[in-house]
Amino acid sequence: MAKRTLGVSVYPDHSEVEVDKEYLAKAALQGFSRVFMSMLEVSDGQEKVMAKYHDLISYAKMLGYTVTLDVAPDIFDQLGISYYDLSFFKQLEADTIRLDTGFDGKTEAMISYNPERLNIELNMSNDVDYLNNILSFSANRPFIWGCHNFYPQRGTGLPLDFFNSCSKRFREQNIETAAFVTSQTGKLGPWDINDGLPTLEMHRDLPVIIQAKHLFATGLIDCVIIGNAYASDEELEELGRMDRYQLAFNVKLSSDIDEVEREILFDDQHVRRGDITDLVIRSTEVRQKYGPSDNPQSSGVHDFRRGDIVIGNDEFGKYKNELQIVLEPHSDPRKNLVAKISEKELFLLDYVTPWAKFKLEAI
Numbered sequence: 001m002a003k004r005t006l007g008v009s010v011y012p013d014h015s016e017v018e019v020d021k022e023y024l025a026k027a028a029l030q031g032f033s034r035v036f037m038s039m040l041e042v043s044d045g046q047e048k049v050m051a052k053y054h055d056l057i058s059y060a061k062m063l064g065y066t067v068t069l070d071v072a073p074d075i076f077d078q079l080g081i082s083y084y085d086l087s088f089f090k091q092l093e094a095d096t097i098r099l100d101t102g103f104d105g106k107t108e109a110m111i112s113y114n115p116e117r118l119n120i121e122l123n124m125s126n127d128v129d130y131l132n133n134i135l136s137f138s139a140n141r142p143f144i145w146g147c148h149n150f151y152p153q154r155g156t157g158l159p160l161d162f163f164n165s166c167s168k169r170f171r172e173q174n175i176e177t178a179a180f181v182t183s184q185t186g187k188l189g190p191w192d193i194n195d196g197l198p199t200l201e202m203h204r205d206l207p208v209i210i211q212a213k214h215l216f217a218t219g220l221i222d223c224v225i226i227g228n229a230y231a232s233d234e235e236l237e238e239l240g241r242m243d244r245y246q247l248a249f250n251v252k253l254s255s256d257i258d259e260v261e262r263e264i265l266f267d268d269q270h271v272r273r274g275d276i277t278d279l280v281i282r283s284t285e286v287r288q289k290y291g292p293s294d295n296p297q298s299s300g301v302h303d304f305r306r307g308d309i310v311i312g313n314d315e316f317g318k319y320k321n322e323l324q325i326v327l328e329p330h331s332d333p334r335k336n337l338v339a340k341i342s343e344k345e346l347f348l349l350d351y352v353t354p355w356a357k358f359k360l361e362a363i
Helices: 017-029 046-062 073-079 087-091 106-111 130-136 160-171 208-217 233-241 259-266 285-290 314-319 343-351
Strands: 005-010 034-038 066-071 096-099 119-123 144-147 178-181 223-226 247-253 280-283 308-312 323-326 335-341 357-362
Touching: 005 017, 017 046, 017 233, 034 046, 034 223, 046 066, 046 087, 106 119, 106 130, 119 130, 130 144, 130 160, 144 178, 178 208, 208 223, 208 233, 208 247, 208 343, 223 233, 247 259, 247 343, 259 285, 259 308, 259 335, 259 357, 335 343
Parallel strands: 005 034, 005 223, 034 066, 066 096, 096 119, 119 144, 178 223, 247 357
Antiparallel strands: 247 335, 280 323, 308 323, 308 335
């Protein structure tokens, strides 16, 4: 399985090169390493396209990006080039071409042996046996990648169950995968409709950090790409700081939290106990470290609901200072309410599976 990466998108046929360069430089500083460039709207000839794209791509390569060009059959016709001769894209210094439209399987397999050693990126957003068909023609597997579509029109993004089914086809074959999230500030995309550019419809109005946490938490996506341009500096920084390998929940602290409880929340690696329960997510290893520490019963409420974070107090015997995240409402005076998970992140609790690692971060 590939290491997890972050990407941004630029649209050279709708933007100024210097603005794109500035954006790529900012994102590179935050650890972004992949750039998606749309060539679906190209209308100039080879010479002008080469000049425009090569300048931007060479700058991206200097910053350490791998570059994907999104192409369609009519672009090849307009530029007078062939799928069986990808030297034009090699001269542009691209690393990957994304086939916006599929062929018959045999064709994609043949293209994957291109002498330029360009990766061939397949559209993941169809729940059909497309990938296996290509692989059955003895495709050059290390050069086959997958990437979902994005959906500019509100209401047209993928539902989660369908997304999972499509993605598992690629994960089961150990093919590198990518999907899109949408910036809440970006206005630029490939078309004149831009209600955001997510892969999943449920992401369209969420903060971009939560979208990215979700895609990585599914275990099905290796690269999360911001579909629209331009993400804000704050969005880039937040994504750059995120842990790509375990969920970190944003929490709001209770007013009466004590110092021991604060340490338990933030200073330790949390692990969900393997023998799980429906009632709570139990992080039990912390109680071994903090068991001797006093933790009086709080004067606050002891009625809990989903997303509340509680810690066992002095009345909880051997379970004192065990941290729990509430899944089902209940009451228990032996537990202190110390924090609450952000409402928008509650759905991510479904991804804290047996033995899953997780962190907590103060809002």
